[in-house]
Amino acid sequence: MTCIGVVDTTFARVNMGAVAIDEIKNLLPNATVKRITVPGIKNTVWGALRLIRDGCDAVIVLGWVGPTPVDKYSYLATSIGLMQLQIETGALILDVTVHEEEGGGDEKKLKEIALDRTRKHVWNLVEMLRGGLERYAGKGLRQGYPHAGEII
Numbered sequence: 084m085t086c087i088g089v090v091d092t093t094f095a096r097v098n099m100g101a102v103a104i105d106e107i108k109n110l111l112p113n114a115t116v117k118r119i120t121v122p123g124i125k126n127t128v129w130g131a132l133r134l135i136r137d138g139c140d141a142v143i144v145l146g147w148v149g150p151t152p153v154d155k156y157s158y159l160a161t162s163i164g165l166m167q168l169q170i171e172t173g174a175l176i177l178d179v180t181v182h183e184e185e186g187g188g189d190e191k192k193l194k195e196i197a198l199d200r201t202r203k204h205v206w207n208l209v210e211m212l213r214g215g216l217e218r219y220a221g222k223g224l225r226q227g228y229p230h231a232g233e234i235i
């Protein structure tokens with residue numbers, strides 16, 4: 084049976100982990116879902132490693148990145164750590180982040196971005212596991228925003 088891991092943070096201002104689990108259960112009702120919540124983005128690599136060692140085939144990492152340079156350096160370091168973890172384990176890790184400034188100061192918009200991005204990346208993860216993303220190649224898909232569409 085497929086096991087999907089979910090890593091999220093208490094730093095996030097939207098409960099993206101709960102939304103991701105809901106969406107995984109909609110799309111893959113028979114999958115086992117395991118979740119680890121960590122304080123902040125730099126702890127997510129540890130969370131993902133734990134879930135992979137615990138038998139997960141793929142992990143979705145839901146990060147929330149603040150607006151300051153130190154937040155961006157932390158995200159860069161984390162992202163490299165997650166890539167390294169994929170190289171070492173061969174497990175699929177989807178690094179899904181919301182940057183605080185994406186809302187342009189509008190909290191409602193920021194929440195919508197976070198929810199849409201989370202749901203659409205869960206769909207991406209499920210399709211990747213099924214090998215079914217090819218038919219969407221070049222379609223201008225976006226997560227957190229309306230799809231841009233293919234240029235014909």
Ligand SMILES: Cc1nc2c(=O)[nH]c(=O)nc-2n(C[C@H](O)[C@H](O)[C@H](O)CO)c1C
Pocket residue numbers: 179180181182185200224225226227228
């Ligand atoms: C972190 C991030 N992640 C995504 C993503 O996963 N999917 C996506 O479509 N867009 C993301 N963006 C925003 C893009 O950089 C870009 O600003 C928007 O897609 C609008 O074109 C950002 C900033």
